[in-house]
Amino acid sequence: MSRRCVKVYPVFERFWHWTQVLLITILLITGMGLHGMHHLLPFGPAVMIHTITALTLLALWIFATFWLFTTGTWKQFIPRIEGMIEVARFYAWGVFRGEKHPYKKLFWRKHNPLQAATYFGLKWFVFPAIWGTGLLYLGYALWEDAIADSSWWLSVVANLHLLAAYVIAAFIIVHVYLLTVGHGFRSHVRPMVTGYDEIELTAEQEAYLETNEPERLRHARATPAE
Amino acid sequence: MRPYSLLGAAVLSLGLALPLLAQSTAEAPEAPQLSKSTTDHSKLKPLQKQFTSGPEVTAACITCHTEADDQAMHAIHFTWEFTQPETGQMLGKRHVVNSFCGNVAGNEARCTSCHAGYGWEDMSQPPPQQSTAVDCLVCHDRSGQYTKTADDAGFPPLAPVAKGTKTITGADAWPVDLTKAAQSVGMPGRDNCGNCHFYGGGGDNVKHGDLSSALYEPAREVDVHMSADGANFTCSACHVADRHSWAGSRYAVTVSREDAPHKPGAPRDIASCESCHSSDPHPASLMGLKLNDHTDTLACQSCHIPEFARGGVATKTFWDWSQAGKLKDGKPYHEEDFIQSDGKHLHSYLSTKGDFKWEENAKPIYAWFDGQVEYTTADRTIDSTKTVEVNILHGDPEDGRSRIWPFKRMEGRQAYDSELNRLVYTHVWGPTTDTALWTNFDWPKAIEAGMKAAGAEYSGSYDFVDTYMYWPITHMVAPAEKALECESCHAPDGRMSNLAGVFLPGTNPNGLIAILGKLLVLATLAGVLAHIAIRIFSGKKGGPDV
Numbered sequence: 001m002s003r004r005c006v007k008v009y010p011v012f013e014r015f016w017h018w019t020q021v022l023l024i025t026i027l028l029i030t031g032m033g034l035h036g037m038h039h040l041l042p043f044g045p046a047v048m049i050h051t052i053t054a055l056t057l058l059a060l061w062i063f064a065t066f067w068l069f070t071t072g073t074w075k076q077f078i079p080r081i082e083g084m085i086e087v088a089r090f091y092a093w094g095v096f097r098g099e100k101h102p103y104k105k106l107f108w109r110k111h112n113p114l115q116a117a118t119y120f121g122l123k124w125f126v127f128p129a130i131w132g133t134g135l136l137y138l139g140y141a142l143w144e145d146a147i148a149d150s151s152w153w154l155s156v157v158a159n160l161h162l163l164a165a166y167v168i169a170a171f172i173i174v175h176v177y178l179l180t181v182g183h184g185f186r187s188h189v190r191p192m193v194t195g196y197d198e199i200e201l202t203a204e205q206e207a208y209l210e211t212n213e214p215e216r217l218r219h220a221r222a223t224p225a226e
Numbered sequence: 227m228r229p230y231s232l233l234g235a236a237v238l239s240l241g242l243a244l245p246l247l248a249q250s251t252a253e254a255p256e257a258p259q260l261s262k263s264t265t266d267h268s269k270l271k272p273l274q275k276q277f278t279s280g281p282e283v284t285a286a287c288i289t290c291h292t293e294a295d296d297q298a299m300h301a302i303h304f305t306w307e308f309t310q311p312e313t314g315q316m317l318g319k320r321h322v323v324n325s326f327c328g329n330v331a332g333n334e335a336r337c338t339s340c341h342a343g344y345g346w347e348d349m350s351q352p353p354p355q356q357s358t359a360v361d362c363l364v365c366h367d368r369s370g371q372y373t374k375t376a377d378d379a380g381f382p383p384l385a386p387v388a389k390g391t392k393t394i395t396g397a398d399a400w401p402v403d404l405t406k407a408a409q410s411v412g413m414p415g416r417d418n419c420g421n422c423h424f425y426g427g428g429g430d431n432v433k434h435g436d437l438s439s440a441l442y443e444p445a446r447e448v449d450v451h452m453s454a455d456g457a458n459f460t461c462s463a464c465h466v467a468d469r470h471s472w473a474g475s476r477y478a479v480t481v482s483r484e485d486a487p488h489k490p491g492a493p494r495d496i497a498s499c500e501s502c503h504s505s506d507p508h509p510a511s512l513m514g515l516k517l518n519d520h521t522d523t524l525a526c527q528s529c530h531i532p533e534f535a536r537g538g539v540a541t542k543t544f545w546d547w548s549q550a551g552k553l554k555d556g557k558p559y560h561e562e563d564f565i566q567s568d569g570k571h572l573h574s575y576l577s578t579k580g581d582f583k584w585e586e587n588a589k590p591i592y593a594w595f596d597g598q599v600e601y602t603t604a605d606r607t608i609d610s611t612k613t614v615e616v617n618i619l620h621g622d623p624e625d626g627r628s629r630i631w632p633f634k635r636m637e638g639r640q641a642y643d644s645e646l647n648r649l650v651y652t653h654v655w656g657p658t659t660d661t662a663l664w665t666n667f668d669w670p671k672a673i674e675a676g677m678k679a680a681g682a683e684y685s686g687s688y689d690f691v692d693t694y695m696y697w698p699i700t701h702m703v704a705p706a707e708k709a710l711e712c713e714s715c716h717a718p719d720g721r722m723s724n725l726a727g728v729f730l731p732g733t734n735p736n737g738l739i740a741i742l743g744k745l746l747v748l749a750t751l752a753g754v755l756a757h758i759a760i761r762i763f764s765g766k767k768g769g770p771d772v
Contacts (some may be wrong), residue, residue, distance in 0.1 A: 036718050036735035043712035043732060048513055091757075094766040141519040151623065155729045159739040166743025170750040177754045181761075 002201055003217040006209065010193045017192055018065050023057040024168065026050075031165055054134055061127070076111060079120040084113035086110070091181065101182035104200055126167050133161035150206070268409035277404035280344050280382055281358035287409060288357055293479075293671030295357040297470035303342040304353055304360065306330070308477050312620075317477045322601050323649045325545060325616050325638030325695040326427040329604075332653035332679030335379040338448065339394050340422040350681055362411070365418045369410035372402050373421065395425050395439075413463055416442055416452065419461040420445045425531070428579075431539040435634035436701040440537025448537035450705045464497045473497040476698055479597035481525060482627050499526040499703075523658070523728060525595070525629040527700050529710045534585040534634055534699045540566050544583035546639040548662040548690035551667040552577055558667065561721045578664040580639075590699050592631030592722050594621035604682055607647050608691065614642075614649070616695040630725065631698060641673055645685035651676035 009017075030050040033041050041049070068074040086102040092112075094102070103112035111119065136143070136157045144150035179188040191197035196218050201209070209217050272286040288295050298304055307318035316551055319337070323329050330337040331349040336345040342361050343747075346353040353359065361380055363372045375383045376392040376399075383391055385401035393399045410701055420442055427433030450456040451463070465474045473480075484498055493511035499507075505521045508514035520529075535541040553559070558577030564573055564584040572584050598620040608614045616638070621628040641650050654674035656662030663672035669688065677684035715722045716732035723733050734740075 034716075035733055035740065036716075039713070039717075041715045044513065047712065051512060051516075095757075098764075118235060118360045141522070144522075145626075148624070151727060151729045158729065158731060159737065163739050163743055166746050169743075170746050173747065173750045173754060177757070181757075188530050 002203070002206055003198055004201050004206060004209075005196050005198050006201065007195045007216040007218070008197045008199065009191055011195070012064075012067055013205070014195055016060065016067075019060055020057070023053050023060070024172070026053045027057065028165065028169060028172075036163065051138060054131070054138075058131055077116060077119050077123060079117035080113055082113065084117065087112050087114045091178075096180055121170060122168075123146055126164055126171070128166065130161060130164035133157050133164065139159055239485075246472075263412065267411050270409075273405070273408045275405065277408060279384070280361055280363065280380075280404070281316075281356075282402050283408045284344075284358045284360050287362045287411075291362075294362065294470065295360045298342065298360045299340075299353075299355070300469075301471045302475075303365075303472075306341065306353070308475070310477055310598070310600070312331045312478070313600050315601060315603065317603075321603060321619070323604050323616065323651065325636050325640055325693045326433055326542075327654060328640065329651040329676065329680065331651050331681075332676040333655040336377045336655040338379045339374050339376050340425075341380045347379050348399055349679070363404075363407050365414045365416065366411040367407040368412040368415065369403070369406045370417065371400070372404075372407040373397075373399070375399055377657075395421055396429060414460065414462055416460050417553045423461075427542065427657070429542075431535060432542045434697055434701075435534040435541035436531065436542075438535065438537065438539035438541070441701065442538045444537055444702075446705055447708055449702050449706075451703055456705070464501075466497065477599050478599075479595070479599070479631075479698055479700075481597040481629050481631065482522075482594055497707070499530075514559075523630060525631040525699075528590075528592060528630050528632050530703050530706070531590070531632060531699050531701075532704055532708065532710045532714070533589060534632075534702060535586050535588050536702050536704075538566065538568050538586070540564065540572060540584040540586040541588065541634065542582055543585045543588065543634070544581070544637045545579070546581040546690075547641060548580060548639050549575070550578060550580035550663065551669060554668060563664055577667065583637075585657050588634065589721065591635045591726055592630050592632055593619055593696070594623050594628045594725075594727055595619050595631035595633075595698070596621045596625060596628040602649060604649050604651060604680065608642060608649065610642060610644065610647055610689070613692040613694055616649070616693050619696055630722065630728065634697040634699055636695040636697065638695060639690050641669065641688050642691045643685050644687045644689040646683065648682075649691075650684065651680040651682060652686060653679060 027050060030041065030046045032038055033046045034043065034050060055181075068077070080182070083103060090099060090102050101112075137154070139156075140150075140154055144154070147153060179185045181186070231740070248648065270290070272289050275286075277283050277286070284295065292337040302308055305318065306320040307316065309315070310317055334347045334349055338687065341353065342364055343353055343359045344361055345359060361374075363382075364374060364380075373382060373395070374380055376394055382402040383393065383399035384404070387399050387401050391399035397687065404420055420437070423434075424430060424437050424439050424441065425432070426437070431438030434458070441452055446453040446455040451459045451692070452461075457463070462472070465472045467473075480496050480498045482505075483496060483498055503526070506518040507521070508517040549735070552575075559575075560573055560577065561575035562571035563574035564582070566584070567586055571581075572582075573585075574582055576582075600618040600620065602608060602614060602616050602618070613735045619631075619632075619633070630703075641652055642648060642649050650673050652663060653659070653661055653672050654663045656675075657665055659675065660666055661668070661671040661675035663669065666672070668684075673688050674684060674686070710721075714720060715730060717723075718733055718735060720730065720733055722728065722730055
């Protein structure tokens, strides 16, 4: 085992992440305005920005889903129970005792088990909920005539959309906060900017990368193994 | 003089144009002005005489327009009667009671001053049936000087005009030149319709709120269709006529329609926005698509008439008849506490009529409306413990044809039979009777006389009841850029915040799910803060481990 500086986030994944940051921020701000929580923007322009941003994000998600499956990256997001208890115990207890984060990022597994479970939930439930309800909300005129009490059903759609938005807002709070735990904020954010992170490689992985994908290894910044 | 100067100009321009003729024929001399109409009425023999009465003019008209009188006499302008097709109720001015001057019966010659005929002096009888009882000039005079006397059953003021005589618009009357009027006739202009319809309820814009003298020459902001800077429409551009009957009714309003829109000038029989603009009138942009999503819920008027009583003329919004009859030193008096934007003082009290309130640039109220209006006619029992709706708007969010429509809500307090619990007819006008309210200020006598004139049963005891009367707002359409902004309604205190049957995003930021969501976010924040606090107190900040 050796600790090497490896490119873990390819360009598309970083682009995906930061574009989501921007688009979701815009959606949250305009969405809160549309919900009547603030009046920073007039309603009409806010609807337009919210709609265009949402459609852009949907397009990005379609690309990302394609990318996840063609590159095999989707495996990174499959949740596993193994190690989850240790990570949970760390956030609830160990972190206060100055313990090290129990999870060691692996080449084939860049998320800790809690992270993977969270992203799994987001990708399979919360995000589909928000864009599903969002599309129903946007396309109200297409289905209102087909059912009775369409106004009531629209309010259900709107409330589910709102609930999903609040869950995402809560996720963002925790997501950003946890960057400060363990290795520290900067070292957590840096890989998502540069793409490179220090991870443990087995001799086989190291040999494979050096032979087949040398550009994914950054020799200069490599530090001695612990 | 004019033909010569025209000729001179023609010769001059021909001379100038000749050298250029090879390149351009556009600068050819102007053709002589052709009359738009095929008939110059001043050249018609039957009209080249001194007329001494309105009916005499009508007699001359129908020597050529042989069916016009028959058509006109079948139209609501003449019958003042309308059978509501869905409720079967008999409505029309001849029958209904409103919250303004109340009723026609017993007040005939004053009210029928705006009848499109001559000499209807008894509401218990149909209007006079002779051909010459139709008033052609009130709609077709284009000389601008034809009018009707305010209290003479539809007849015009003729020389010599008695001092103090008023016209239907409240102006000092002048002697009408009937010959000039007869020779001027043409299709109705805004003034022909407006001289009656702008002054309903006894004064400028008193009744409707969206029909006032501001529409004679409206600015573009006041009415984009009627303004000379807009489409320059006359009323009949939308209110198309067929056999002297006009499209448009406030007893049976066309709220929604399914068929394709018509190009201007194409035959159609309905006065609605969608008749020309279709039901998806907004541009094919993202915003346009979103706005078109609204048209199956909202009447166009709801957004495109942001306020009524625009253009500087206020409308009466409150009328308390119970205060009428107060005298000072035995004499009627008035107060003028409302100041219109042009500085004009309007009555806030009249001994004859009671207390008034006025509004200018007034916000409508909004209600689901399928166009059908029911009236609390004087034969209906009312619940006097509640505010009585003089007219009842039909509409249902789920019926697929109702739309949210803007209304002027007139608040009133008017007389009713306190034993039989019915609205009453009141004899208000009658300068020579000893029972008319406006002359004698005696309610019991005025009601008794009114009920007698209407042939209605009366217990003899009366009181006053609060009333609402709704006036659909449909005129004074603003230019698109002056339409309501989204947040006029999509806001917690928006215009439709009390309207049931519609889900309006942005109106309720504190619903159950919103509170749950906020609690979730607050709990998350609290958890994070607690986590931070423990990390600080335990002295281990979880810093970099490298």
